[in-house]
Amino acid sequence: MTIPAIIWDVDGTLVDTAEHHFQAWARFAAEIGRPFTRADFAATFGMRNLEILRKLFEPDADDALCAKWGEQKENHYRASVRKEGTQLLPGVARLLKEFADRGWPQAVGSSAPQGNIDLLLSVTNTRGYFGAVVTGDDVKRGKPDPEVFLTAAAQLGADPRRCVVFEDAAAGVEAAQAGGMKCVAVTFVGHHPADKLRAAGADIVVGSLDEITAEQVAALV
Template identity: 45%
Template structure:
């Protein structure tokens, strides 16, 4: 029944499947230090989850050439992947259990992240989860990042699923807004932002481990304007 009612789940990565924010902070801090700028944690938290070009423009200004922006972003991502390879990653509570459960039910799944594809592949490889997804959508594949809905719509198109038959799992306000603009139900996990900033989602939980067995089926039946779900 579950596989028939739920057609696709689209997962954000950082803050949903893993918490690699400390690695990102270290990588950005070292990269911006080379540019003569000290990155504070407040700025990092405010920009976390955005595309690299957006973050670089925020911290260094918008006067850099596209080539320079690309080089700075590439240097940061090399540092990030080196940290993943050297120190490893652990999944957030409930993440792997849900990925395997949905996979067993035959539910198509995608990762939709602002991260570069190499980062997504590195993280999924570290988790042993590469085979659980039918497609990946990375930040470099779309012109506009979240809250623009293009990345979610692209994932749905690749899976051959209508947007209204998708459930998005997010941890950031921009991702929640992107899901809503795409016409998709949204489950938000309050790992990186307080619950009140995720209130536009259909359901907000502290952890994926808190979800009941029928959580995604309940989300799949959502209609626009329904009262937010609760119970976890």
């Protein structure tokens, strides 16, 4: 049987930090005198900061301004996570351990900045599960481009065709499919409905990762 390689998205898949992100974006927007709504948040969830900033705030912003603004927003986000903490979503701890016990390589493939991922893996005590951690800082193109997942697969030494991506956002599902990977999508956090995730190309859609077994994952590849 082919051994899967597992690539995890983080926000909305491993953990739910959406409210931390929303409040950080809202605070940043207020600081620069711009509006930011729940609809704006939903429409850009899963994108890198550079793409969000140009889409919502300043289409012509150069890389330096995006970096400055992005750090401003992320400082608010990290302070919130440090203060309030976060927990693994249902089913995640079991799957991480089960995949590790079977010897399946695991990686992170996230649009978030490196500092955010380091913080989240630290507070959830999960860094040891991952043979590779690829973030938005490591790629030039954000999801739905497959670069982040293909980079993670390369760092694991895995054929993309045997990779299974865990995602919660349509852009991430599209990235997995574009990279020739299988995808399990979860609706628990509620950013995208099941029909949208299926339309994006998810192979399996579940309400919670409690519903997924290692056998189902292995069968995908």
